Amino acid sequence: MRSPAELTQAFRQTGLKVTPQRQLLFGLLHGNTSHPSADVLFALASEAMPGISLRTVYQTLNDLAAMGELQSIDFGTGSARFDPNVTDHQHAVCNECDAVHDVRVSRAPKMSGLEGFDIHDAHIVYRGICADCAS
Amino acid sequence: MRSPAELTQAFRQTGLKVTPQRQLLFGLLHGNTSHPSADVLFALASEAMPGISLRTVYQTLNDLAAMGELQSIDFGTGSARFDPNVTDHQHAVCNECDAVHDVRVSRAPKMSGLEGFDIHDAHIVYRGICADCAS
DNA sequence: CTGCTAATTAGCAATTGATGCGAATTGCGT
């Protein structure tokens, strides 16, 4: 995801408006590696801007995802997780606390045995117990 | 997943009862490589046994999953998919029609860069367009 | 700076996949 300043440009150029709510979310997401859910972002946003609507959080997240600035990923943890890191990487998910960590790995292996399937991308999810929960 | 006959044994040994509803689902799932959702299974089951409850379908699927006879997988397609193939394999999911295909691949690469994360398993999801939707 | 207009906000209703609950039913060991 680009910086808040760059996103401001990009939004205006697309005909989208840059509201205080959106600027707040830009800031909360930029450089965030915690893979927050909409709920968590809503809680964080509410601290800085009481009264902000959960609906608005979803709206902005969807806008950012549509622009390719972040990815919405479903790890089966009950709610979608949002990742402002759109570079090629993988994830490790804790079975205990549902924490999501970024993982650097060599690319996923080529698949075989499926004729005519046009692969757009591959995603690896490692599951296990994170360092915090292991103690 | 084991054969209906073997499952019948296993269920009784665990103190679970083998009802006509369950036998029907055993049959529908055995050797099924279509990765059906609960909805789809309910539709199939309803043809053979009108009046069967969706609740019962979920119940039986959960029982089978708890016994390790099938896996419930969330591909983010809106509903959980059930896979009676519990051997090591991967999946390819069509972005158009949400079809899920089994894929034979070498194991997922070892991950690196995460200290103290105890990996239990890894799962690769390939996404793209299936042969049917490409035409 | 002012006004205009389309975009946005926010609250509530609605939707969807899945589970909790409980009365009536039924498998199955004795």
Add this chain to the structure above:
DNA sequence: ACGCAATTCGCATCAATTGCTAATTAGCAG
């Protein structure tokens, strides 16, 4: 054949997310 615990199934409930819409606001043109 009996009895009890497991099961079925319909309905209510829940959680995550989206639809709807009146009131507000960003941001452009003049």
